[in-house]
Amino acid sequence: MKIGLIGYGKMGKAIEEIVVERGHEVVLKVSHTPTPEELKDIDVAIEFSRPEYAYDNLKVLLESNTPTICGTTGWLDQQEEVNQLTLANNTAFLYASNFSLGVNLFFELNQQLARMMNKYRAEYNINLEEIHHTQKLDAPSGTAITIAEGIIDNTSYNNWSMEEQGESIIPIEAKRIENVPGTHIVQYTSEVDTIEISHTAHSRKGFALGAVIAAEWIADKKGVFSMKDVLELN
CATH class of the missing domain: 3.40.50.720 (NAD(P)-binding Rossmann-like Domain)
Structure with a gap:
């Protein structure tokens, strides 16, 4: 080809x-x-x-x-x-x-977890974090947006934001650190515990x-x- x-x-x-x-x-x-x-x-x-x-x-x-x-x-x-x-x-x-195989499997896992956690919105607060190399131009990453959209499609959240806060908004934190290919973390935190899924790329x-x-x-x-x-x- x-x-x-x-x-x-x-x-x-x-x-x-x-x-x-x-x-x-x-x-x-x-x-x-x-x-x-x-x-x-x-x-x-x-x-x-x-x-x-x-x-x-x-x-x-x-x-x-x-x-x-x-x-x-x-x-x-x-x-x-x-x-x-x-x-x-x-x-x-x-x-x-x-395009990572692992990330696309992570997208599916994220949606399944979101459906499960939606019943417990009152107990758990959600947070989405992404970390990339300092040369990455957009923030949040496209991958983080896809993750947030997957949560929105399967819960009563209706938006995401890096600045605004609210009961229906998924907060996204974007960090830029030298030589990091890409890390994405979804956390659900309550007073007594934290449930977390993450994907870490080791290279391009x-x-x-x-x-x-x-x-x-x-x-x-x-x-x-x-x-x-x-x-x-x-």
Whole structure:
């Protein structure tokens, strides 16, 4: 399979290693918005850039009928437009806030725990914490937002915030520490105990592997997908 890497920073380089290990070929590596001409020979594009560039990149990719995997976070106010572009151009698109297999299993565990804890809202206070490297541009992380949304979908909480407090708001704390690939912690605390689930990434390799597996899966598909589809968690 011929893969184009749109965004060639640390994640792009980690993805390239996995692409080669799995017997595929990287035929394009760019840190600018690609042109349709550059996309001619690509089977799948993997987009890991910056929040301010993501929409422009995705627009060109999808209008060029290029199946696309996107791991850039911080642009989701335009996600519906991207989904519509995918359908209008009869191509394929998959966005994930996190491609790690472990994180996607953690998402499922988080939702199950949220359903159980919703009966005990009066006894337990919730808190969500995420820790990332100092180069991460958005806060909270896209993964933390996905975790919060999973709780909201399964409880009577209706929002999350890094600043506001309230009975229906999930508080998120974002920390930036040197050389931390990503840690996410969900805590339910009462007067007598704490229930906690957490996921700690040891390197970028898990994210990179998941992105390449998603690219392999989407190559012959049409439509808008998620990692639940790839991992058959639906």
